[in-house]
Amino acid sequence: MATKPYTVRFIENDQEVVITGALRPQAPADMDGIRRVLDGACAAVEGILFVNLRKLRYLNHLGFVELIRFVERAERSAPELRIKLVISSVIPWAPRRFAMIADRHPNLIVEHYDRAFYPGQGVIENDALIPVLRTQTSIIWHHERHLLREHGLRPGMTVADVCCGIGDFAVLLRKEYKPARIVAVDHSRPFLAYATQVARDFGISDIEYQYGDATSLLLADELFDFVTSRLSLQVFNEPEKILRELIRICRPGGRIYLTNEMMSHNYGYPRHETVAWTYNRINDMCASLGMDLSFGPKMYSLMTDLGFEDIKIETIEITNRNTVVDDFARVIESWEDYVTGELSTATGQTPEMIERLRTGLRDHIYTIRSRRGYATWPLYIASGRRPVRARAAT
Numbered sequence: 001m002a003t004k005p006y007t008v009r010f011i012e013n014d015q016e017v018v019i020t021g022a023l024r025p026q027a028p029a030d031m032d033g034i035r036r037v038l039d040g041a042c043a044a045v046e047g048i049l050f051v052n053l054r055k056l057r058y059l060n061h062l063g064f065v066e067l068i069r070f071v072e073r074a075e076r077s078a079p080e081l082r083i084k085l086v087i088s089s090v091i092p093w094a095p096r097r098f099a100m101i102a103d104r105h106p107n108l109i110v111e112h113y114d115r116a117f118y119p120g121q122g123v124i125e126n127d128a129l130i131p132v133l134r135t136q137t138s139i140i141w142h143h144e145r146h147l148l149r150e151h152g153l154r155p156g157m158t159v160a161d162v163c164c165g166i167g168d169f170a171v172l173l174r175k176e177y178k179p180a181r182i183v184a185v186d187h188s189r190p191f192l193a194y195a196t197q198v199a200r201d202f203g204i205s206d207i208e209y210q211y212g213d214a215t216s217l218l219l220a221d222e223l224f225d226f227v228t229s230r231l232s233l234q235v236f237n238e239p240e241k242i243l244r245e246l247i248r249i250c251r252p253g254g255r256i257y258l259t260n261e262m263m264s265h266n267y268g269y270p271r272h273e274t275v276a277w278t279y280n281r282i283n284d285m286c287a288s289l290g291m292d293l294s295f296g297p298k299m300y301s302l303m304t305d306l307g308f309e310d311i312k313i314e315t316i317e318i319t320n321r322n323t324v325v326d327d328f329a330r331v332i333e334s335w336e337d338y339v340t341g342e343l344s345t346a347t348g349q350t351p352e353m354i355e356r357l358r359t360g361l362r363d364h365i366y367t368i369r370s371r372r373g374y375a376t377w378p379l380y381i382a383s384g385r386r387p388v389r390a391r392a393a394t
């Protein structure tokens with residue numbers, strides 16, 4: 001059958017059949033195993049049978065048809081039973097096609113679980129964020145480049161960058177640290193399209209970009225020496241779920257490296273009052289979308305609770321005195337566009353409020369550019385080791 005295998009498992013307690021991997025049968029007989037498990041599960045449960053395809057990486061037409069045949073068989077053999085099929089957008093065509101089938105089969109419920117799976121998804125996985133990500137990485141890298149070594153990264157390691165955005169960090173890291181393997185995962189199609197275009201333009205073919213959900217990664221356990229996730233736990237409403245997946249894919253003894261912000265500590269003097277007001281306001285706007293832009297200093301507790309060893313935490317203080325002024329100003333200019341555009345629209349700000357936000361961000365830019373001004377953007381960096389013996393608590 002298919003070159004890449006699948007697994008199928010019936011979890012009786014949950015009334016759930018979980019199919020993972022690549023489902024690419026070449027002939028109906030290739031589906032015998034799945035058919036047996038599905039039919040057996042159908043006979044063994046009442047109410048709802050869950051068919052979990054969240055971790056399916058590939059599905060071909062024959063596989064799709066076989067799953068529909070199962071729905072039809074169940075309709076006849078167990079008319080009272082409902083089948084809830086959970087599918088992700090990893091297979092872009094599948095949620096819509098299953099939904100069309102559900103219109104004709106009342107026993108089938110289709111859940112497209114990652115279509116609107118976190119409250120900030122619309123404003124984050126959006127190409128309006130691309131200029132923000134580009135300008136940010138350009139100034140952060142200058143500080144982070146050497147720091148990564150202090151947090152345990154070494155040439156030749158296997159690395160995963162989870163929530164990689166537009167992939168610029170993976171490109172920089174690849175150049176500086178020459179990893180043996182680097183996988184970069186994100187759930188935004190526009191960002192991954194951007195990342196793969198950049199890789200093509202730069203003649204890079206060894207960064208493995210992967211579409212996926214960081215809370216349910218399509219990567220095997222204990223694969224990587226060094227797992228990074230930058231500025232992302234803070235935008236996802238359940239950061240612990242991502243962190244548990246980072247632990248799972250990290251080998252025992254490997255390290256997990258995180259960065260996050262503390263938005264309310266952004267500072268600019270003079271004009272510190274409008275600057276402080278604005279960042280507090282942005283923090284609140286983001287909080288209303290399930291984000292926590294004060295997550296940076298909280299990482300230590302979470303990593304401790306999850307059983308990490310040798311936790312290191314520190315701040316990078318980006319200032320207008322240690323960073324190229326124009327580059328720092330460009331970051332805040334990109335925030336201005338994003339905050340007064342996407343973010344204000346998503347959170348329903350009035351025109352007056354938008355003008356106040358614009359003024360505050362321009363005041364920050366003023367303090368960055370001012371000869372006698374002092375402006376900062378602190379970032380929290382934390383890393384920890386996955387214990388060698390006992391698994392980190394899950």
Ligand SMILES: C[S@@+](CC[C@H](N)C(=O)[O-])C[C@H]1O[C@@H](n2cnc3c(N)ncnc32)[C@H](O)[C@@H]1O
Nearest residue numbers: 133163164165186187188213214230231232236
């Ligand atoms: C603020 S951006 C940071 C991107 C990149 N790490 C950087 O530092 O430029 C947050 C990223 O997290 C991604 N993201 C958020 N939740 C995710 C999830 N559950 N699965 C995969 N990606 C996710 C978004 O698509 C976005 O690219």
